[in-house]
Amino acid sequence: MTKKLRPDWEAIERAYRAGSVSVRSIAEAHDTSEGTIRSRAKAQGWQRDLTDQVRTATKDKISRNTSRTDFTQPDVREDAVVVEEASSARADVVMGQISRLSVWQGISQKLAKSLSEDEVTEENRGEFARCLSIGVDAELKLIKAERQAYGIDETPHEETYETRLARVMGDTGVAMG
DSSP states (O other), X not given: OOOOOOOOHHHHHHHHHHTSSOXXXXXXXXXXXXXXXXXXXHHHTOOOOOHHHHHHHHHHHHHHTOOOOOOOOTTOOOHHHHHHHHHHHHHXXXXXXXXXXXXXXXXXXXXXXXXXXXXXXXXXXXXXXXXXXXXXXXXXXXXXXXXXXXXXXXXXXXXXXXXHHHHHTTOTTSOOO
8 A cells, every 4th residue: 555645734835825826736746635735724824915026027037038946945935935936837838838829929920821822713712711810719818828928908907817817728627826
C-alpha cells in the first residue's frame, strides 16, 4: 500500500494568497481537499488579497519581457515572494499566448493575401463572400485576443483574466478563485 504524502502547506499557502487559481485547482494539484485548504486558510488568517499586486507585476514582466526566476527559499512567506511567483507564472502564460498569436497573424495574413489576389466572378462570388466574412471575423478575433494578451483594454473594473478565460472556454462550472 502506498503511503499518502503530506501536502506542501507552504506552496498551498502561496498559491492561495496569490489568488491566481481556484481553491479547487490548488487542492487537486496538492492532492488534498478544498475544505481542508479553506479550514487551514481560515485558521491561519490567509488572505487572498494579492491579485492586484500580481496583475501589476505580471504587466511589468511582460513589458520588460523578462525571464522567469525560480525561488529556492520555500520558507519565505513574504508578500513580495508570493507576488513574484504568481506574476512569473502569469507572465509565462501571457508570453505563450503572444507567441501563439503570431502564428495566427501569419495565417490571417495569408488568407488576406489570397483573397486580395483572387478575382471575383459570378461562379465564385458566394464562396468569396463566405471566405471574406470568415477572414474578417478571424481578424477581429485576432485583434481582440492581442489587445487582451497585451492588456491594452484592461481597466480595473474588467473581469479577471481567469474569469475571461473560463468564459471563453465555456467552463462556467469551474470557480476561478
